Amino acid sequence: MIAVDTNILVYSHRSDSPFHVAAKELIESLRTQSAPWVIPWPCIHEFVAIVTHPRIFKVPTPLATSFACVDAWLAGGNLHLITESDGYFAKLRRLATAAQLQGPRIHDARIAALCLHHGVRELWSADRDFSAFPQLKVRNPLVKR
Numbered sequence: 001m002i003a004v005d006t007n008i009l010v011y012s013h014r015s016d017s018p019f020h021v022a023a024k025e026l027i028e029s030l031r032t033q034s035a036p037w038v039i040p041w042p043c044i045h046e047f048v049a050i051v052t053h054p055r056i057f058k059v060p061t062p063l064a065t066s067f068a069c070v071d072a073w074l075a076g077g078n079l080h081l082i083t084e085s086d087g088y089f090a091k092l093r094r095l096a097t098a099a100q101l102q103g104p105r106i107h108d109a110r111i112a113a114l115c116l117h118h119g120v121r122e123l124w125s126a127d128r129d130f131s132a133f134p135q136l137k138v139r140n141p142l143v144k145r
Helices: 006-013 018-033 041-051 063-075 088-098 105-117 128-132
Strands: 001-004 035-042 079-082 122-124
Touching: 001 006, 001 018, 001 079, 001 105, 006 041, 018 041, 035 041, 035 105, 041 063, 041 079, 041 105, 063 122, 079 105, 105 122, 105 128
Parallel strands: 001 035, 001 122, 035 079
Antiparallel strands: none
């Protein structure tokens, strides 16, 4: 199962992103295939917060449009939103402790722990901070190999 991080979601949504076309194609390929894919709930929250933020975008996405975007992803029928459940906190503790994280880096550990907790085989992200978690395969699908 593939998980998608916030930055790929933002790029796919915002036509003013230099990565928009490639990211949109990636999301559409996931949405239209039969295999399940996942987005961690914290990434949904972060997506809505970023695309609607007037200090990030000169013309932010209207709130209703950001929710409609998430609805469109869910309409494919194969997207699952993953969240914390029994056993998650132990994974978070192990990851954060092993990487000696603090402050905002705990958010990355949260995403990594959710992915590992739910058996995600690969996280798609443009964020290099996930290299702190060697247990999770992370790939930037926007970079040619």
